[in-house]
Amino acid sequence: MKATYFLDQIDDLNLLTFLENTANKFPDSPALCYVGEDYILYKDFYKKVKQLSISLQNNNIKAGDKVAIWSENGPNWLIAYFSIVGIGAVAVPVLPDFSAKEAAYILDHSDAKIIFLSENQNLKLQKANITPDGLLVGIKDFSIGFNKDKIEQKNFINFKEEDFEGFSFPDVKSTSLAAIIYTSGTTGSSKGVMLTHRNLIANSIQGWNTHPTDQTDRFLSILPMSHSYEFTLGNIYAVMSGASIHYISKPPTASVLMPALKLVKPTLMFSVPLIMDKIFKSKIRPELTNSKLKRFLYGTDMFRKLLHRVAGKKLYSTFGGELKFFGIGGAKLDEDVDRFLYESKFPYSIGYGLTETSPLLAGTAPGKTKIGATGPAVLGVDLKLRNIDPKTGEGEVIAYGPNIMQGYYKADDLNKEVFTDDGGFITGDTGIFDKDNYLYIKGRIKNMILGPSGENIFPEEIEAQINKSEWVLESLVYELKGKVVARVEINMEEFQKQFTDLKGKTVEMEKAINEILSNLRKTVNEEVNKFSKLTHVFEQKEPFVKTPTKKIKRYLYKDKEAHENPGLVEGSDN
Numbered sequence: 001m002k003a004t005y006f007l008d009q010i011d012d013l014n015l016l017t018f019l020e021n022t023a024n025k026f027p028d029s030p031a032l033c034y035v036g037e038d039y040i041l042y043k044d045f046y047k048k049v050k051q052l053s054i055s056l057q058n059n060n061i062k063a064g065d066k067v068a069i070w071s072e073n074g075p076n077w078l079i080a081y082f083s084i085v086g087i088g089a090v091a092v093p094v095l096p097d098f099s100a101k102e103a104a105y106i107l108d109h110s111d112a113k114i115i116f117l118s119e120n121q122n123l124k125l126q127k128a129n130i131t132p133d134g135l136l137v138g139i140k141d142f143s144i145g146f147n148k149d150k151i152e153q154k155n156f157i158n159f160k161e162e163d164f165e166g167f168s169f170p171d172v173k174s175t176s177l178a179a180i181i182y183t184s185g186t187t188g189s190s191k192g193v194m195l196t197h198r199n200l201i202a203n204s205i206q207g208w209n210t211h212p213t214d215q216t217d218r219f220l221s222i223l224p225m226s227h228s229y230e231f232t233l234g235n236i237y238a239v240m241s242g243a244s245i246h247y248i249s250k251p252p253t254a255s256v257l258m259p260a261l262k263l264v265k266p267t268l269m270f271s272v273p274l275i276m277d278k279i280f281k282s283k284i285r286p287e288l289t290n291s292k293l294k295r296f297l298y299g300t301d302m303f304r305k306l307l308h309r310v311a312g313k314k315l316y317s318t319f320g321g322e323l324k325f326f327g328i329g330g331a332k333l334d335e336d337v338d339r340f341l342y343e344s345k346f347p348y349s350i351g352y353g354l355t356e357t358s359p360l361l362a363g364t365a366p367g368k369t370k371i372g373a374t375g376p377a378v379l380g381v382d383l384k385l386r387n388i389d390p391k392t393g394e395g396e397v398i399a400y401g402p403n404i405m406q407g408y409y410k411a412d413d414l415n416k417e418v419f420t421d422d423g424g425f426i427t428g429d430t431g432i433f434d435k436d437n438y439l440y441i442k443g444r445i446k447n448m449i450l451g452p453s454g455e456n457i458f459p460e461e462i463e464a465q466i467n468k469s470e471w472v473l474e475s476l477v478y479e480l481k482g483k484v485v486a487r488v489e490i491n492m493e494e495f496q497k498q499f500t501d502l503k504g505k506t507v508e509m510e511k512a513i514n515e516i517l518s519n520l521r522k523t524v525n526e527e528v529n530k531f532s533k534l535t536h537v538f539e540q541k542e543p544f545v546k547t548p549t550k551k552i553k554r555y556l557y558k559d560k561e562a563h564e565n566p567g568l569v570e571g572s573d574n
Contacts, residue, residue: 019045212241213238268323380402396426
């Protein structure tokens with residue numbers, strides 16, 4: 001028995017409806033757990049939400065009030081969320097990677113009255129000597145921790161049994177605000193995206209329409225729930241279907257993730273490109289090219305596809321052997337990794353969207369992917385292009401649909417800039433459609449570099465060429481003194497394999513790295529058009545600072561060399 005919903009129902013639903021219906025249909029089905037621990041069943045999930053909702057009301061939280069969640073992933077995160085929105089209050093998820101100062105700004109700007117937080121986040125506040133105005137409640141056991149100038153240790157969940165028996169959830173309209181999600185973008189500006197119940201319900205149904213799930217499915221949650229990508233598709237989507245959600249209690253490093261995959265054997269996962277990119281570049285590609293014969297065979301289409309198929313079967317087994325859907329989104333996937341997944345028949349799917357769109361706008365099911373494409377618009381979404389370049393056919397992507405945000409919180413002027421006169425959301429991305437209406441994203445307009453003769457240069461396309469190199473982990477292309485330059489993080493594991501004799505010899509290592517960077521610049525410049533050629537490639541010695549979806553925070557590196565090396569720009573190939 002599947003839990004099936006349709007877009008024409010969204011005006012009659014709120015988010016709690018998903019949980020209520022699932023708890024009624026599948027009361028004894030597993031709902032939430034940490035990997036390796038006991039499940040919370042759906043009937044108990046709903047009961048805990050009801051208990052916490054009463055406690056929120058007993059603490060004077062009313063419809064429209066803001067309640068923040070600042071914690072790592074876990075069952076209580078989702079219990080807190082449903083409790084908040086179930087009574088018509090507004091959830092304010094705060095990314096666990098935020099500093100105390102960043103979080104304090106969000107808590108203040110959002111007017112949060114209560115903050116559910118983990119011990120780690122509470123410690124951040126204490127170290128920074130920051131005390132938010134709202135009541136701080138420990139999310140581990142819903143105890144009251146630190147409240148302004150005094151310590152209180154008591155259970156936040158407090159009510160009489162008759163309160164519980166006589167309680168019923170209020171009638172929350174689908175148009176009511178459900179969440180304010182603060183973005184942590186590549187430009188450095190954090191904006192509060194206002195999403196309604198209708199937005200999030202619609203996007204969950206759109207996800208289900210792309211790939212149906214049911215109560216037998218197992219989700220493994222590895223991305224921050226505070227981000228709309230993991231929250232909507234990795235959690236709400238699962239709850240509406242009656243599937244189980246498994247959380248890991250530590251960051252998803254290889255040593256943590258591999259045992260979890262073996263134990264859970266997930267059927268669905270959502271990830272960012274960086275995770276699969278690292279697996280391919282550090283494990284798979286080196287094994288396929290570790291001899292002259294293999295490198296030769298790998299250079300031919302027929303043998304490359306065969307090798308990819310063999311490697312793909314091994315990778316599938318590593319992921320538990322029961323995976324039906326591996327969603328990749330949040331940033332652009334490297335084309336070589338895309339080709340490997342496609343040719344290996346790994347059950348992957350590429351999605352495109354933004355926090356402002358709840359997030360999914362375009363995507364397709366495994367087996368229907370195209371290399372380099374995100375897929376067609378999802379059910380109920382209309383995507384159009386404006387300001388189309390007559391030569392390339394590329395234009396700015398405008399989105400319409402029931403999953404489009406209400407706007408940014410306390411930002412009326414900005415809201416006027418991001419919507420068209422007919423209500424379309426201006427994504428800020430450029431793209432092009434093929435004959436099957438698959439969308440290909442070219443890059444962010446804000447990242448675009450204007451060439452000497454007015455050409456549009458998209459850094460993402462040059463980075464794709466750079467990242468093909470076995471020497472490169474990640475790269476960043478930007479403009480410096482009117483020239484196109486790049487920063488590159490060297491794959492030191494590969495470097496040490498091939499330069500074992502240089503270990504510990506700093507000067508010689510730097511010389512070898514400089515030679516790699518120089519050759520890389522020449523190789524890339526042979527592949528790109530004349531106005532996109534690199535004039536210099538710098539080594540990025542530390543890992544790039546990234547957003548929660550692992551996109552590089554570009555604003556941190558803009559004009560970096562202009563300050564450090566004011567006279568430095570290498571001769572151009574233009």
